[in-house]
Amino acid sequence: MSIPDDEVAQVRAATDIVALVSEHAALRRQGQRWVGLCPFHNEKTASFSVNAQEGFYYCFGCHASGDAITFLREVEHLDFADAVRMLAERAGVVLHETSEGSAEHKRTVELYEAMAKAAQWYHERLLSAPDAGRARDYLRSRGYDGDVVRRFSLGWAPEGWDALCQAIGLSERVLSDAGLGFVNRAGRAQDAFRGRVLFPICDPRGRPVAIGGRILPGGPGESGDSGAAGRPEPKYKNSQETAIYVKRRTLYALNWAKHDIVATGEVIVCEGYTDVIGCFQAGMPRAVATCGTALAEEHFRLLRNFGRRIVLAYDADQAGQTGITRVYEWERRHNVDVRVAALPDGADPGDLARTDPDALRAAVAGAAPLLAFRVDRTLRAGDLSTAEGRARAAESAIAAVAEHPDDLVRDQYVMRVADVARVEPERLRARLAQVRAAGRDGEARPERRAGSPGRRQGSRPGLEALRLAVHRPDLVADRLEEVLFLDPLQRRTFLALASSDSLHEAVSAAEPEVADLLRRLAVEEPLLPEDPHTDPADPVLVLLVREAARRALADLQAEGRLGHTALAELTEETVTVRRNLEDLEDQERRRAAADRLVAWLVTGRAGGSPAERARTQMTEPRS
Ligand SMILES: [Zn+2]
Numbered sequence: 001m002s003i004p005d006d007e008v009a010q011v012r013a014a015t016d017i018v019a020l021v022s023e024h025a026a027l028r029r030q031g032q033r034w035v036g037l038c039p040f041h042n043e044k045t046a047s048f049s050v051n052a053q054e055g056f057y058y059c060f061g062c063h064a065s066g067d068a069i070t071f072l073r074e075v076e077h078l079d080f081a082d083a084v085r086m087l088a089e090r091a092g093v094v095l096h097e098t099s100e101g102s103a104e105h106k107r108t109v110e111l112y113e114a115m116a117k118a119a120q121w122y123h124e125r126l127l128s129a130p131d132a133g134r135a136r137d138y139l140r141s142r143g144y145d146g147d148v149v150r151r152f153s154l155g156w157a158p159e160g161w162d163a164l165c166q167a168i169g170l171s172e173r174v175l176s177d178a179g180l181g182f183v184n185r186a187g188r189a190q191d192a193f194r195g196r197v198l199f200p201i202c203d204p205r206g207r208p209v210a211i212g213g214r215i216l217p218g219g220p221g222e223s224g225d226s227g228a229a230g231r232p233e234p235k236y237k238n239s240q241e242t243a244i245y246v247k248r249r250t251l252y253a254l255n256w257a258k259h260d261i262v263a264t265g266e267v268i269v270c271e272g273y274t275d276v277i278g279c280f281q282a283g284m285p286r287a288v289a290t291c292g293t294a295l296a297e298e299h300f301r302l303l304r305n306f307g308r309r310i311v312l313a314y315d316a317d318q319a320g321q322t323g324i325t326r327v328y329e330w331e332r333r334h335n336v337d338v339r340v341a342a343l344p345d346g347a348d349p350g351d352l353a354r355t356d357p358d359a360l361r362a363a364v365a366g367a368a369p370l371l372a373f374r375v376d377r378t379l380r381a382g383d384l385s386t387a388e389g390r391a392r393a394a395e396s397a398i399a400a401v402a403e404h405p406d407d408l409v410r411d412q413y414v415m416r417v418a419d420v421a422r423v424e425p426e427r428l429r430a431r432l433a434q435v436r437a438a439g440r441d442g443e444a445r446p447e448r449r450a451g452s453p454g455r456r457q458g459s460r461p462g463l464e465a466l467r468l469a470v471h472r473p474d475l476v477a478d479r480l481e482e483v484l485f486l487d488p489l490q491r492r493t494f495l496a497l498a499s500s501d502s503l504h505e506a507v508s509a510a511e512p513e514v515a516d517l518l519r520r521l522a523v524e525e526p527l528l529p530e531d532p533h534t535d536p537a538d539p540v541l542v543l544l545v546r547e548a549a550r551r552a553l554a555d556l557q558a559e560g561r562l563g564h565t566a567l568a569e570l571t572e573e574t575v576t577v578r579r580n581l582e583d584l585e586d587q588e589r590r591r592a593a594a595d596r597l598v599a600w601l602v603t604g605r606a607g608g609s610p611a612e613r614a615r616t617q618m619t620e621p622r623s
Helices: 005-014 016-023 066-074 080-091 103-128 132-143 146-151 162-169 172-177 254-264 271-281 297-303 323-335 349-355 355-364 368-381 388-401 405-420 425-440 460-471 486-496 503-509 512-522 537-559 569-584 590-605 612-620
Strands: 028-030 031-038 048-051 056-059 065-067 155-157 182-183 190-191 198-201 208-215 236-237 266-270 287-290 311-312 335-342
Touching: 005 066, 005 080, 016 028, 016 031, 016 048, 016 066, 028 208, 031 056, 056 512, 065 066, 065 512, 066 080, 066 460, 103 146, 103 155, 103 172, 103 198, 103 208, 132 155, 132 198, 146 271, 155 190, 172 182, 182 198, 190 335, 208 271, 208 590, 236 425, 254 271, 254 287, 254 425, 266 271, 266 297, 266 349, 266 405, 271 287, 271 349, 287 460, 323 335, 323 368, 335 368, 349 355, 368 405, 388 405, 388 425, 405 425, 460 486, 460 512, 460 537, 486 512, 537 590, 569 590
Parallel strands: 266 287, 266 311, 311 335
Antiparallel strands: 028 031, 031 048, 048 056, 056 065, 155 198, 182 190, 198 208, 208 236
C-alpha cells in the first residue's frame, strides 16, 4: 500500500499540471505562467497561478498552494496515496506498491482494522443483544429509529469489563493504541467503553477512527453516583487521540454530510453527536460536530474544500464567544463565510429537532454573520428605552465591532449601532478609533483588506532575492547568506533552498509555511534589470545588504549606548560600515562594498568583538 518515493516523484514529473488544473478551471498563458480563476475560492479577477515547468500552483487570493498531488487531493477530497494512484493512471506510470510498507504504515493499517472491527461489533450488539434493550429504549425515546441507528452505525458497549477484548481477539497493544482498551492494574486487558451508547467517529472516507460514548440516563454519570472504578463516570466520553485520530482535524459525521455540503455549499457545525443527528432528521444532512474540542483552524481548512458557508449551531451564549478574533482571521484566510444560527435561549439543535424542527430550519436559514450576531445580541441585552441605556449598549456593541479586522466591515456596523442606539455615527467612529488604538498598544495589528495578497509580506528585497534564488540560482547562489534575511520566515525559506539540490526537494522537506512561500515564489517572476551591463542580481543584493547592514549598525550603536563596547572602537567600526554603505550607492564600488558588508555581517554572527571584526574585515583599501 505504500508507494516508493521515487515513484511518487515519477508521477509528479509525468503529470501535466496545466492539463490537470484545466479540468477544473480555465487557464490562460501569461509569460512563463498560466493564470485563471481560483477553483478553491470565489473570485472575479484571476489570482490563481500555475508554474508548468516546476509543477506548482499558488493562489494570491486564498493562498492555496501545492503541486499536482495536492491539487487533486483538494478538489477530489482524496488522501495522498489515492491521489498518487489516480495521477499514475492518468500518466501511464506503473506503481509498484509494497504490500508490507513501512512499519509505521503497517501499524496504522492495524489501527484502522481494529476500529472497523470494534465499531461493527458494537453496532451488532445494539441491534440485537439482549443486554442492549435499555439502550434501544433510550434511543427510541430520543426519536431514533432503526434507520438512524444504521445510518450512523450507532453501537452499544456492554457493562462487562472486557466484553470487547474477549470478543474481537486483538492484541493488547493494538487495543490500547486504538484507544479501545487498556491494561488495568491487575495486568488484564479492559475495555475503554462500558455501558454506553456509542457514536463512531469516521474520517472523511468513512473509516472509523474513534468513538464517542454517552452514558444512559440513570446510569452512574447521570445520577452523580460513583462508577464501578470509584470515580464518577463522565456523561460523554471520547476516544483519546491516536495515530489515526487527531481531534483538531476531525469532524464527526463529515463522511455522511459531505455530499449535501458540496451540493448546498453549506455546513452546519454543532457541538454534539445528537445535535448532528437532529439536523439530519430535520432534513439538513449537512451537519458535523467538533469532537470534544474547540473549533480550530484545521477544521476550517478541512471544511472549505466542501462548502464555503459555515453555520455555527451552538448554544447561544457560547456561539457569541467562540474564539472570536481567530474566527474572523480564519474566515478571511480561508475565504469562508461564518454565520451563527440564532437558536432560542437554552435550546440545542438536538432538542429543537424533536420539539420544533421548523424553528431549527429557520434558525439555520436565517443565520447571521458572526459580528451581526454579536452586535444584535449586545444591543438587545441593553436598555434602549433611556438615553443612558442606549449609550451603554452602543459602547458594548462598539467593543465587539472593534475586534473585526476589516475597516469596511467595521464601518457598516458602526452605522447599524448608530441607527439602533440613536447615537451620532461620528461619535461612534471616534470611540471605535480609541478602542482600536488601545488594543494595538503592545501588539502590532497589520491592517489588511480582505482579498489583498499575502498573509505577510516581510521585507521586499528579501522576497525578491528569494525569487531569484528560486528562478535563477545561477545568479545568486554564492552571494546570498543567511544573515541577509531579517524576516524569520524568509530566513528559514533561504535555508531550505540552500540545503536542497532542487526546488522540489526544498518544498518537500520544508515546514508548511516555508513550502507555501516557495510555491508562491515559483509562480512569480523575478524582476531583472534591462541594462545588459549590470549584473542582474546586483540591484536586489544591494537593497538586501543595505537593509541588513543598517540593522546591524543600529544594533551595534545600541551596544555602545549600553556601554558594552568601548567608544573609540565603536566609532571606528561605525565609520567603516557607514563608508561601505555609501559605496553601495556607487555603481563602480558597490560590488566590493556589498561583499565586504556581507563578510562583516557573517563574521559578526559568528562571534568575537565587534571592533575586532571591524578591523579585520573592513579595512581593506577602497578599490
Ligand atoms: Zn484561491
